[in-house]
Amino acid sequence: MFSATEWTIIALSLRVSLVAIALTLPLAYALAWLLARRSFPGKLLLDAAIHLPLVVPPVVTGWLLLLTFGRNGVLGNWLETQLGITLMFRWTGAALAAAIMALPLMVRAMRLSIENVDRRLIHAARSLGASRFHAFRTITLPLSIPGILAGAVLGFARSIGEFGATITFVSNIPGETRTLPLAIYTGLQVPGSEMAVTRLALISVALSVGALLFSEVMMRKAGRDAHVL
Amino acid sequence: MFSATEWTIIALSLRVSLVAIALTLPLAYALAWLLARRSFPGKLLLDAAIHLPLVVPPVVTGWLLLLTFGRNGVLGNWLETQLGITLMFRWTGAALAAAIMALPLMVRAMRLSIENVDRRLIHAARSLGASRFHAFRTITLPLSIPGILAGAVLGFARSIGEFGATITFVSNIPGETRTLPLAIYTGLQVPGSEMAVTRLALISVALSVGALLFSEVMMRKAGRDAHVL
Amino acid sequence: SRAPSPDEGPLVLAASSMQEAMLDAAEQWHDSGHPKPVVAFAASSSLARQLLHGAPADLFISANQDWMDSVEPAGLLRAGSRANLVGNEIVLIAPKGQNQAINLSDSSSFTAALGDRGRLAMADPQAVPAGRYGKASLENLGLWPDLSDRIAPADNVRAALGLVESGETPLGIVYATDAAAASDRVTIIARFPETSHPPIRYPLAVLAGSAHSDAMDFRDFLLSPQGQAIFVKHGFSAGRAE
Amino acid sequence: MFFELNLTHQIGGRTLELNARSAALLTGLVGPSGIGKTSILHCLAGLSRPANGRISIGGKLLFDSSSGIDLPPEQRRAGVIFQDNRLFPHLRVQQNLTYGMKLTAPDERWITLQEMCSFLAIEHLLDRYPSTLSGGEARRVAIGRALLAAPHFLLMDEPLTSLDPARAEEILRLIERIRDELRLPILYVSHNPEEIDRLSGYVIRME
């Protein structure tokens, strides 16, 4: 059904997106919670900063990643010499780019859900002996699952489709950083390769339809459709 | 403060994004409502279709727009001969591209909010004499304002940053389709133009921080912070 | 199509790598009393696809013959207007101040210059024209087998240039014109022999649908000695019919 | 007959059956917790649809499965006082009160906003949002909102909960006046035998 090259591309895209989303979820949720529940100086600035990857053209984001995490970048240098982690030209760098592009979408969806959790329920939990954290874990967190799932799906879809920041930051190396969109782009540059491009585009679509289906099943399983909403 | 060229670019970007968001809002809300409140055959397909622009690389989206709305495309041909509307190489085409890229983000945020509107309130409204539509207009719609605003901000930010689909569909014509990201990209192609690029990137950022601020003010004004959530 | 207006020049679709030179040429044409042409830059592939879908434009300048060839059979070009505007060559560059001696016939001098981690930046050798020329040269010189997994394939040739400019890669392959545009940050350390790759030519043509009275005149200006001089100034070689 | 209620209704896997007629304008509806009183009120108001049966109130046929009649809630004009109030959280008290009133032709109204507010002693709450109301305040607003819509009949689900005895007494008197002066059919759910005894001409018992 798929050629070996296609398999490599699919596997790489999945790895990049799943790692990106898995690592970003907790951070995104923490940011969403902060924005939904706390007020602090600089809140609007933080909010704006989270939205940046959405506004700034992806190529510029990639270029900033290059400046920061490249060999000569402050963080890149530190990561390389201190931790032995290289991001440039690596799939890990692609995951970082995907994560950053997905972050604003994830935060917004989660924030909406957290804002909708009734504080009176948290009061009830506290009066029953729950610490702040226990109440968060047993009330806020499960009640915001719709937002978490929505955020994860949006973020995953965005990661699977990420192109500009990735190619600028980690280049288009077959087997290492050539994810589905990069492979599609490569195809588009060659006259008459519409067939190959179409196959790859359909694969992208199938992956995210899969993610959607998965999230709907999770929703049902959590018994939410009927009860939370 | 800004050069004439910069003004042209800013004005064009604003026009493209505002038109895109204004035209997409009602459609996005209708889709969000359908997905939140109705079940029908093909719902998952519709849901998947809405997410497509997120997953498929923007360049491919642009190419599909070209196929559909180009002179030889079915819709493009019809629009041109029947209504005299040309999208190719026009800012209207850029607005269409921006709208399509923003749609999935808008729908998701709105959907989350609509799902959170308690149906018992709608029952109460109906018993007080409200038709289905009146109840929608006076209860569901205002109670989902947080989602509408979140969707509009996300969508606006995404439109302001849209690059790949735009350049593929309507090219990079100064004064007509060269929006901020395209101008930034053009600048990036020229060695030594970091200053100009940085200025443009900062303008993008300022525009969307503006949008964020505006949405926060709207939120406060609607008196929502305290009462709806 | 775009209504030809007296104060607006023809719409030119040009490959991104021609940016500085084309703007320069448009400026000079304007100075000689003509309405200023509007130039839109994008990847040749993108421009060709737009033309195939009916984009209303007056001139098309592609970075390679393939994409010009792809629009010609569709009857999109005005008969007899196609010509080679300029030529170019590809060069090996390094960040300014890092003058490794590279022997183009010895892959070990490359690997030495790259170190154990460094990569060779070039436009995507599979797709982007600049990369395809580069790959052809490397193959021709017998270097490809040793270097093929040391490549950093970039979006376009200018992105490859950027990787070298910022020092992220120690070596890169770009057009001579790119190297010229960034001469304060990169050094040319070798020129690939013209015989090692297919000839690099930028074809230009007036589009069949063009109604702009200046389109043909501007084409002729670009091909005239005065026009050619502008391109040569930017590092291109004069166009020659094949 | 003010109430002719014959219906079967599926709820959570259980089948609820009710066959009752009452010639009393104010009819009580009693039964142990969980028996289905609230569910019945919802069927009468048109908010849930019975599996089958026939519902006629005040001589008006609202639902008849055999002839396919099923008036939508807004045409039934039930004044429902919900057990859980259901105030609109995004509207101030004043807007909550006038929500149904505005949907009513002026000549059908039988009480003004001012009269209702002073009667329920909620004038000082008009600018508030529901989330800031006390239990009894919210209850009074819910009662006012339902009555201001000039309903054709009333469905009251334990209307006096959260009210102090003095207020409860006033509202009881209002209900009696509505019954006697406006002659609106009222179905009244309560767990308080005294209230039921005092008000209702007939009691439907669910068991």
Next chain:
Amino acid sequence: MFFELNLTHQIGGRTLELNARSAALLTGLVGPSGIGKTSILHCLAGLSRPANGRISIGGKLLFDSSSGIDLPPEQRRAGVIFQDNRLFPHLRVQQNLTYGMKLTAPDERWITLQEMCSFLAIEHLLDRYPSTLSGGEARRVAIGRALLAAPHFLLMDEPLTSLDPARAEEILRLIERIRDELRLPILYVSHNPEEIDRLSGYVIRME
């Protein structure tokens, strides 16, 4: 003294003041709707913070603005029966019931889940989500949830609303047993003078 309540509390621009002491284990709290009873309970449970004052219940100091003492709610161990139930919508009845119980050391518990369920007649509801409960069913679950957490004192905000007389009577007896056998301080809000008369050794009146 089981209750020593001296506090001023700001609510919606109004200042609420309460100075009361009661040596009765079961103390009633009465007053007209909107006077501030629910607000006071929230202060005692640690869910809102009084502007200043001193709160001691069952001999335990919970709040003292002069010495900066302010125990967080989970350390006060108030068993609150909220006027509006506040069941957790995402948890089944069983999980709602055991929410506080699980946070209590086993040797502190004085009733098992089974006993509580059969007493409140809610065994058949254990698998349900709160949104499917009737008014009285939800009330009983809320009562069960608060008691199963083995609280050190009880704050009951009109606990018998929505309950039919038979159930109400059973719960009244349970409350009396809790008072007499467990000797827990109970503050009991009700608008029903009979309930108050029957239960409370002392009544705090707010006016």
